[in-house]
């Protein structure tokens with residue numbers, strides 16, 4: 001991933017496994033908006049707010065960890081870890097290791113679903129957590145990331 005022109009004004013939008021199928025995957029839980037539409041909306045909001053949004057999706061744990069490492073020194077990260085939220089200590093450690101604020105997003109209300117989805121190992125090290133707001137949660141999370149970065153004095 002190339003280094004952005006202004007890392008401290010760049011936000012990573014990172015989606016995990018199976019989120020490439022948004023739009024057709026289980027619409028009752030995740031709606032019918034595609035990942036490309038989500039990315040366009042968040043990038044558009046980023047432009048309004050004066051930041052660049054770099055979008056990435058990975059079906060693998062290592063791919064997600066690599067993307068988080070590359071976002072060190074950026075303004076922050078909006079991340080939907082998918083199922084990795086529930087058990088990936090590697091992802092949790094990566095969130096913890098980068099200084100940038102990471103706001104975790106879940107499209108569905110995970111607390112209204114199976115019990116294994118009620119646990120997030122990544123949330124305790126995240127700067128914020130949004131669940132059950134549908135894809136609007138990604139836009140809320142971008143605003144939250146920028147708020148956190150501004151509080152920390154790390155927004156460029």
Ligand code: DQA
Nearest residue numbers: 018080082083106107108117
């Ligand atoms: C999800 C919730 C997870 O439990 C699930 O494994 C996903 C999507 C959500 O956005 O609601 O893949 O992260």
